[in-house]
Amino acid sequence: xxxxxxxxxxxxxxxxxxxxxxxxxxxxxxxxxxxxxxxxxxxxxxxxxxxxxxxxxxxxxxxxxxxxxxxxxxxxxxxxxxxxxxxxxxxxxxxxxxxxxxxxxxxxxxxxxxxxxxxxxxxxxxxxxxxxxxxxxxxxxxxxxxxxxxxxxxxxxxxxxxxxxxxxxxxxxxxxxxxxxxxxxxxxxxxxxxxxxxxxxxxxxxxxxxxxxxxxxxxxxxxxxxxxxxxxxxxxxxxxxxxxxxxxxxxxxxxxxxxx
Amino acid sequence: xxxxxxxxxxxxxxxxxxxxxxxxxxxxxxxxxxxxxxxxxxxxxxxxxxxxxxxxxxxxxxxxxxxxxxxxxxxxxxxxxxxxxxxxxxxxxxxxxxxxxxxxxxxxxxxxxxxxxxxxxxxxxxxxxxxxxxxxxxxxxxxxxxxxxxxxxxxxxxxxxxxxxxxxxxxxxxxxxxxxxxxxxxxxxxxxxxxxxxxxxxxxxxxxxxxxxxxxxxxxxxxxxxxxxxxxxxxxxxxxxxxxxxxxxxxxxxxxxxxxxxxxxxxxxxxxxxx
Numbered sequence: 001x002x003x004x005x006x007x008x009x010x011x012x013x014x015x016x017x018x019x020x021x022x023x024x025x026x027x028x029x030x031x032x033x034x035x036x037x038x039x040x041x042x043x044x045x046x047x048x049x050x051x052x053x054x055x056x057x058x059x060x061x062x063x064x065x066x067x068x069x070x071x072x073x074x075x076x077x078x079x080x081x082x083x084x085x086x087x088x089x090x091x092x093x094x095x096x097x098x099x100x101x102x103x104x105x106x107x108x109x110x111x112x113x114x115x116x117x118x119x120x121x122x123x124x125x126x127x128x129x130x131x132x133x134x135x136x137x138x139x140x141x142x143x144x145x146x147x148x149x150x151x152x153x154x155x156x157x158x159x160x161x162x163x164x165x166x167x168x169x170x171x172x173x174x175x176x177x178x179x180x181x182x183x184x185x186x187x188x189x190x191x192x193x194x195x196x197x198x199x200x201x202x203x204x205x206x207x208x209x210x211x212x213x214x215x216x217x218x219x220x221x222x223x224x225x226x227x228x229x230x231x232x233x234x235x236x237x238x239x240x241x242x243x244x245x246x247x248x249x250x251x252x253x254x255x256x257x258x259x260x
Numbered sequence: 261x262x263x264x265x266x267x268x269x270x271x272x273x274x275x276x277x278x279x280x281x282x283x284x285x286x287x288x289x290x291x292x293x294x295x296x297x298x299x300x301x302x303x304x305x306x307x308x309x310x311x312x313x314x315x316x317x318x319x320x321x322x323x324x325x326x327x328x329x330x331x332x333x334x335x336x337x338x339x340x341x342x343x344x345x346x347x348x349x350x351x352x353x354x355x356x357x358x359x360x361x362x363x364x365x366x367x368x369x370x371x372x373x374x375x376x377x378x379x380x381x382x383x384x385x386x387x388x389x390x391x392x393x394x395x396x397x398x399x400x401x402x403x404x405x406x407x408x409x410x411x412x413x414x415x416x417x418x419x420x421x422x423x424x425x426x427x428x429x430x431x432x433x434x435x436x437x438x439x440x441x442x443x444x445x446x447x448x449x450x451x452x453x454x455x456x457x458x459x460x461x462x463x464x465x466x467x468x469x470x471x472x473x474x475x476x477x478x479x480x481x482x483x484x485x486x487x488x489x490x491x492x493x494x495x496x497x498x499x500x501x502x503x504x505x506x507x508x509x510x511x512x513x514x515x516x517x518x519x520x521x522x523x524x525x526x527x528x529x530x531x532x533x534x535x
Contacts, residue, residue, distance in 0.1 A: 151345040154314055157331075158338040159360035159411060169359070173350045250391060254349040257393040 038220045043227065046220035051228050055209065060228070063205040066122055067194040070129025074186060078134045079179060082141025083167055086175070092142065103135040107193060111200050125197040125205075132193045133186035140182030144175025177251050180244050187240050191233050206232075261325055261447060262288040262311070262415060268319030269306050280306045282472030284320070288415070288449055293441060295458035296451045298468030298476075299509055304451045307473065308419045311449065312338050324415070337408035341420040343400040347392040347407075353379065354388040357407045378410035379403075381440050398429035402436070409440055415447040422457070431489050434461060438487060455505045459498060460487060467508050476508055 026040040051060065085092045107128060118124040148171055156162075156170050172179075198207025210225035245252070269281040280303040288294045298304055309315035311322050313329045313336075322329040324336070332338075340346040347356050358375045366374070379385055382402040392400050401421055408416050418437070422430045434457060441448050452458050458465045459481055467476040481501060483492055492498055 149345050151340055151342050152348070154309075154338075155340065155346045157314060158312060158336070159407075160332060160334060160363060161360060165362060170348065173348075176350070250350040250393070253391060254344070254393040258344060 036219060038223070042220045043223040047224040047227055050221060050224050059204050059206055059209045062122070063194055063198065063207065064232075066125045066197075066205070067129060067190045069122075070126045070193070071133050071186060071190045073126065073130040074133035074190075075137055075183060077130070078137035078182070079141050079172075082138045082179075083145060083172060083175075085138075086142045086145025087167065087171065099135075099138070103139075107132040108196055108200075111197065115201055120201040124201070125194065128197045129190050129193045132189050136185040136189070137179065137182035140178045140185075141175060144178030145171050147178070148174040176248055180248060184237075184240060184244070187236055188233070191229070191236065195229065261290050262449070263323045263326075264307075264311065264320070265323070266320035267307070267310060267317050267322065269303070269310060269315070270318045279472035281310070281317070282469075282474045284468075284473060284475055286466050286475055286478060288447060291445060291447055293438075293448045293450065293461060293463045294466060295462035295464070296449065296466045296468060297453065297455055297458035297505065297509075298473065299470050300453050302468050302470050303473040304453070304468065305419055307468075308338070308417055308449075308451050312336060312417055314338075335412075335414040337411045337413035337416045339401075339404050339408050339416065339418040339421045341423050343397065343404045343421075343424075344393070346404055347400060349391065349393055352389050352391055353384065353395075353403050356392060356403055357410050360407065360411050374410045374412070375406075378406040381409065381443055382406045382436060396429075398425045398433060401425060401433060405433075405437070405440065409444055409446070412444075413446060415449065416441075418448065418450045420452055421450075423453070430457075435487075435489065437461065442486075455502060455509070456493070459483075459501045459505065460489075460492060465501075465505065467505055479505065 022040070029037055029039045030041070032039050085095055110128060110131065111124075114124045114127050118127055152170070152174060156166055161170060194205070195207035195210070198205035199211045202208040206225055206229060210222055210229070213219070213221035213225060264287070265285050267281055267284040268279075271278045271280055284307065286294075296304060296307065306315065310317045311329070313322070313331045313333060316330070324333050348359065351359060354375060357378055358371060361371045361374065364371075376385070376388070379388060382405050384399065384402050384406060387395060387399070392403055395403070405421070421437075422433050425433065437448070437450070438461065440446075450458070450461055462481050465479045465481060467479065468474070469476045479501065483495060483497055483501075
């Protein structure tokens with residue numbers, strides 16, 4: 001009972017703090033005549049006009065699609081490549097310098113190149129997002145595969161499990177917790193690169209909207225876009241957490257039983 | 261059926277070389293239950309890994325049916341001490357037992373029968389769809405044993421399988437192994453550091469020396485079957501064998517320094533064997 005009360009209290013705290021901050025901001029900015037900090041109520045009503053649901057189809061959806069595509073491509077490529085590299089020492093040695101070089105390039109530096117080669121369309125943005133998301137997933141997958149418990153590997157060998165069964169049914173799930181750590185990092189990166197790529201060259205998207213609003217001195221609109229990005233990031237992370245919990249249920253169970 | 265001849269294993273090279281197994285020879289006969297017992301750290305796990313083809317020896321050979329073992333043989337199963345790390349935690353009990361059968365292409369019904377039969381014979385018919393980590397340690401080790409049995413091996417190697425379960429569970433599992441061995445007619449090589457356990461279970465007991473390991477002696481255990489945790493252990497013969505093995509191991513241990521004397525000979529003979 002008291003554990004439950006504690007839980008209620010904690011959830012209350014979690015909700016209360018942001019609400020309190022919003023109220024404080026509202027009160028502080030209520031009579032604001034400063035151009036750059038419009039009253040919170042203005043921002044919120046602009047938010048409602050803009051994002052519920054006027055510009056969802058024209059800006060939010062394209063942004064999310066680019067992000068989703070870039071992330072998905074990166075996930076498939078990086079997990080596949082990571083499995084291969086994790087399983088083969090030689091491949092790892094051969095690929096090591098290239099990986100270290102490519103991942104050291106600050107991604108925005110690739111934007112001019114991407115615009116030149118892929119153009120200013122969705123392809124460029126998806127390319128940039130995928131290029132950045134690949135590294136944390138790839139490196140975590142390699143690490144995860146290399147770190148699979150030796151006893152588990154011996155078991156696999158003793159029972160003659162090899163080839164695809166070994167890679168996909170043993171190494172991949174065993175590396176799952178690490179792979180998910182990489183994916184989680186990649187989600188945040190995807191959001192960042194989506195915004196950056198849309199600010200550089202675009203005709204729609206949330207990033208484009210924020211920059212365009214600022215340039216046309218539509219400050220409440222600008223703020224509303226920033227709000228939306230914050231909310232998106234929050235929701236994406238929370239959603240990802242739910243998926244992770246489901247897929248890695250065995251991992252938490254096994255760990256809890258090993259500790260208990 | 262399984263012959264170990266002048267087996268030697270040295271880890272590392274040069275100054276850092278550690279000689280785990282000096283020179284080991286013994287044989288396991290068809291349908292036999294052989295226990296290998298030795299002091300802690302005497303290279304028992306190394307021996308088992310060499311026997312199962314997981315580890316290449318640096319000298320000597322392991323042969324199964326006159327054929328050298330250079331990788332895990334198809335008709336051999338291995339039960340590890342660390343059950344929680346040898347079962348696949350993302351698979352249910354049923355999937356764990358069925359997984360090694362995939363490449364046998366048995367057909368659904370045949371595979372299902374093997375899996376359920378094996379789980380039933382270890383007393384786990386009721387937890388087919390649970391995950392291993394939802395079970396107690398003893399039950400997890402039963403799953404590992406069921407997996408080995410369903411694989412239909414001719415020979416089953418067990419590496420201190422009951423070292424991490426409590427005493428009562430351990431006694432139950434010992435009797436279980438004797439029972440399934442009878443039921444499945446499988447040859448068993450059982451490694452343990454527990455002298456009582458080795459005598460209680462084995463038809464023969466191979467006593468090892470401390471590292472670099474050699475065979476101290478091989479004992480025939482002539483205790484009546486089926487064995488019983490209380491009655492068998494009350495028999496004077498049980499006590500005699502137990503005392504004998506204890507002395508045999510104890511005599512050896514303080515003499516570890518003196519053992520350096522015959523040691524070079526072993527190395528020399530090992531090398532001549534290799535060349």
